[in-house]
Amino acid sequence: MTSNEPPLYERDRAAWHEYLAEGNARQARKRVGADALIRNDRGEVLLVDPSYKPDWDLPGGMVEHNEPPRQAAERELREELGLELSLGPMLVVDWVAPHGPWDDSLMFVFDGGILDARQIRPLRAADPEIRAFRFYSLTHAATILRPYVWRRLEQALAAVADGTARYLHTL
Template identity: 60%
Template sequence: MTSDKPLYERDPAAWAAYLAEGNASQPRKRVAADLLVRDEQGRFLLVDPKYKPDWDLPGGMSEANEPPDETVRRELNEELGLEVYVGGLLIVDWVSPHGPWDDSLMFIFDGGVLTAEQAQGFQLLDGELRAYEFCTEEQAAERLRPYVWRRTKQAIEALASGRPQYVRDGNPTD
């Protein structure tokens, strides 16, 4: 006689093993999170990483099982000694495979506006960054890689509209 109960009710251990097998065999995504931080003049904080040729938004790659908002909080504290406010989600960007990299999900959160005192209190701490600077939109467009600038521009628009956006490779999906 077979039970009408589903596996998760009949045999919790078998159900857990089934879930573990699925978890082990399903693809994983890389996740990164950045923060759109502004100063009182409306400029955006950019960082110049030593390990790549172009400037970037502050943030970085998530560690295993780390929420994206915690990623930006950790990264800014490790790299700049900055305790940050992580506000609402602005952008989720699906980045297609490129070069040796598989696809990834990139998040940008609202980092709010720093006071003049806060904006002067940064330190380069962990050796990953060469420099940081608050930049205008025009300066950011020149310093960021094109797809990072597209993503950043969408985040700026989401900030202005109050509506988070899903984009692909920095391009709107609608």
């Protein structure tokens, strides 16, 4: 190729498309989840009790095919709690190693901000996937969350405090 020749993808778009399609078919696909860190004016955090797992969790859920993670978290909040919220910045991305029957995954946490009483009052468990929801103190949250979810929550709070997003690596 001479320096005046356009790159391959500009010369032969069909070949470039075929190359990308082949790579897309062979490369790993990641499971992705998206949660929200939501607080009240007392510094408590909103947690949910999912019906499909034995422990409490951050509100959010799994990203659907070709859905952006922030949109997924907003959709899950709407579907599960009836909460219309525009989420703020990404606070944490956590790579979770394969475990049990699950392949590895990427878990995002976005800033849901601080809700006031007017925003909290209409919350409801709007989906059978959610048995209950509640704002908990950090002390109590540490006792009901899985250790790696607690670590994700702690790091999300630290990211809010200093404005620096975190990358975690959960084994």
